[in-house]
């Protein structure tokens with residue numbers, strides 16, 4: 001096989017070397033991540049182990065500390081790394097990063113815009129998906145967060161990823177000076193107010209390009225969906241969430257874990273229409289009382305939230321049938 005030159009491939013294979021991150025798991029399942037240094041020791045309240053004992057050992061080895069505690073030593077995967085790396089802002093969890101890469105159709109060679117960068121968790125999944133021939137153009141308005149994200153990615157890839165550019169600034173102000181109109185394949189927004197960015201994002205996306213927003217609350221989801229519709233240049237949005245339930249596997253006790261992450265965020269996606277094209281009318285219209293003005297003063301009723309209100313005739317019919325049922329009861 002020809003030698004692999006991809007940026008992080010060299011760090012993921014072969015015996016442990018100085019500078020490698022190694023995940024140690026003790027018999028109780030407690031994890032620690034260390035970076036191997038010649039002559040260094042890893043101490044816990046019960047004994048220590050020498051890094052030198054791991055340097056040169058194969059990935060997936062065990063080692064024992066001075067108190068006789070055995071550790072499994074293995075290289076962390078990207079999913080392990082993002083959960084343990086230093087954080088500025090909250091990260092996109094691996095389960096959602098997987099959804100974004102697949103449902104956002106992030107392909108090798110793609111030009112992807114991402115904002116904000118936060119701690120860089122999602123950026124790393126995007127960089128892996130586009131590869132060295134693609135571009136991830138990330139925007140972050142906080143310089144301190146951008147610095148943390150770049151340090152995290154550098155530690156993971158072992159060098160600055162050649163496909164990555166981080167611009168410090170607000171996306172709305174910075175995007176038009178970084179990319180030309182209709183030049184971007186995919187846009188991922190993970191921020192408080194993605195609806196504020198739809199104008200510049202609509203300009204930057206190629207026809208057919210994908211926009212994905214990741215939001216934490218249902219109120220944000222609703223607002224960004226309405227903003228996509230109001231923009232007029234996007235297809236009807238599609239929203240979803242993913243729920244992952246880990247399983248306990250112990251002898252005959254094979255069942256879901258008692259604890260889980262009940263909520264991380266919602267995803268909403270849409271495609272950019274060609275210039276001048278208006279979205280086809282939806283076949284299923286919203287209910288007649290459906291309110292799109294979320295700032296409106298009016299009190300909400302069932303129709304405002306798209307609930308079907310039964311006609312008086314239907315309610316009378318149900319009531320009549322219940323009366324007949326109760327009459328038949330002894």
Ligand SMILES: C[S@@+](CC[C@H](N)C(=O)[O-])C[C@H]1O[C@@H](n2cnc3c(N)ncnc32)[C@H](O)[C@@H]1O
Pocket residue numbers: 089090091092115116117118119120121122123139140141142145169170171172190191192193197
């Ligand atoms: C939840 S964090 C992003 C986390 C990141 N996706 C990760 O996986 O580590 C949201 C970030 O968006 C940034 N942000 C919010 N609005 C922005 C905007 N209009 N332009 C650029 N960055 C923005 C915030 O400063 C914050 O760092």
